[in-house]
């Protein structure tokens with residue numbers, strides 16, 4: 001039995017949701033993914049509770065330090081050990097089954113350990129006072145130490161944690177994916193649903209891994225330099241260039257922006273892969289693979305340089321020509337989205353749909369992702385950037401992309417769960433999850449965007465002015481509905497039944 | 511109308527304009543093809559290709575239209591226009607430091623362009639100006655260690671007291687980094 005299966009097996013409550021079916025001989029593609037998915041749900045539980053704390057500190061006028069502590073932890077936990085790790089877990093299982101390669105060896109272990117250990121260390125640093133927001137927005141944390149806001153020790157601990165998380169995302173995971181897809185021998189017994197690399201459902205995985213690796217490299221260089229200086233391996237003077245806010249911010253956003261785009265590529269790709277499995281006429285084909293792939297390539301090419309939209313209000317330090325470029329490229333991603341919208345509509349129209357909670361979750365996640373895309377291109381327009389940058393609009397956008405991804409992978413997990421665990425989920429509970437999630441996520445997204453439209457600042461512990469509290473209350477309300485959706489999902493995993501036992505409403509025996 | 515379109519709430523309605531028809535169409539297609547009539551579609555591929563063309567053309571025209579319409583509201587254009595207007599520019603130098611601002615002046619005249627030149631001396635800060643009615647007019651991103659300041663040229667239309675807020679998270683007292691500008695009638 002693999003270490004990963006053992007760990008899942010021995011974890012209380014959460015372990016029960018994901019314990020791997022060993023009778024199928026598929027443990028090699030199931031064990032590490034199950035462990036990663038399980039860990040991501042533990043982080044989700046933590047992040048969800050922290051998410052409630054933020055509006056609560058505002059409603060009850062509590063110590064603002066708590067606001068900034070939870071802001072940092074909630075955002076970091078949702079984006080990295082929850083969102084990213086969930087995607088990695090489901091994605092690895094799926095690609096293993098598509099190309100017939102095991103998810104075993106040192107790289108899955110390194111991906112898992114660096115992500116979770118890093119996130120745990122960062123959590124400790126934040127609790128020690130390291131309040132830098134999820135994007136290390138306070139450039140640099142060193143300044144915080146110089147000003148006495150937090151100690152140098154917390155900076156060293158915090159950076160160690162961040163560095164490990166980045167190593168997981170930028171190095172170990174992409175290397176693992178590329179290694180699986182391009183090297184090693186295919187094991188026919190692991191093939192569940194064969195796909196070639198030209199398949200839109202697989203192409204996105206490769207493009208996303210390459211994007212992370214390439215766009216993350218500058219940040220790894222900057223991060224390594226800083227960490228070596230913090231540990232005293234090289235003199236601080238040698239790291240001065242890396243500690244410059246402008247160097248740090250640009251290398252951070254080249255990565256962070258493209259990480260979001262990589263996740264979008266994976267989301268689109270997972271949708272392209274899952275939709276055909278639920279077509280009513282059994283064709284198992286998209287309306288046009290060519291059109292689907294074209295959308296992915298447009299997304300990739302336009303997204304690489306659209307990170308420049310993060311610095312529009314930095315003029316003339318970022319020249320206007322670069323801002324225009326970022327503006328136009330951002331709207332260019334919308335053309336890719338328009339193509340994928342047509343592909344999905346035409347596919348369902350021509351082949352009919354078997355509506356089950358999993359595929360409906362995937363489609364709703366994709367719709368949420370389109371809303372997110374619309375909010376993103378709007379704020380990337382230079383004129384709107386000047387009235388939206390730094391407001392809740394941006395928080396709404398970031399949270400929506402994470403939620404869209406989470407729902408997408410939770411929907412895809414519906415499809416893979418029986419293979420992974422040998423158990424199936426009750427569709428009635430599944431529908432409850434889908435509807436609660438839909439109301440909660442769209443409501444929270446629109447409430448936050450509306451707050452931004454009204455000028456409500458993000459990462460800002462004073463909501464009680466200019467009538468902004470209403471957006472905070474609405475976000476809390478829909479956030480609680482979202483929380484209920486996650487609880488329902490967890491419940492359905494806990495109550496999953498053996499494949500041999502029928503689930504759902506049974507006809508009453510006469 | 512155009513002024514409203516390129517405000518914060520304008521952005522919200524444009525986003526809804528993109529979302530709503532799409533969401534309605536998705537709901538309709540999914541309902542129709544999973545509940546009402548699950549059989550294969552009979553629409554000829556040629557018709558679908560034609561619809562694809564129309565759809566992409568619409569998206570393209572809409573995107574180009576929005577981005578052309580917004581040109582006038584870009585502060586870069588405002589700066590160029592102010593430079594050629596012949597009106598003397600009012601200059602305000604801003605220095606941001608955790609957690610407050612130093613400003614060379616806190617009073618400006620309505621109707622005459624003002625150039626705000628902002629710097630930070632410690633960490634990253636913002637400089638956002640809010641209209642007395644609560645709307646955000648513009649924001650600037652300030653970072654330390656740079657040769658030139660971040661600038662915005664803005665012409666205030668109405669007299670009143672305008673709030674200034676930092677919109678870049680800058681630590682535990684970020685939310686109290688506030689200031690005010692007074693816009694007076696031009697003489």
Ligand SMILES: [Cu+2]
Pocket residue numbers: 608609634635636676677678679680684687
């Ligand atoms: Cu500030």
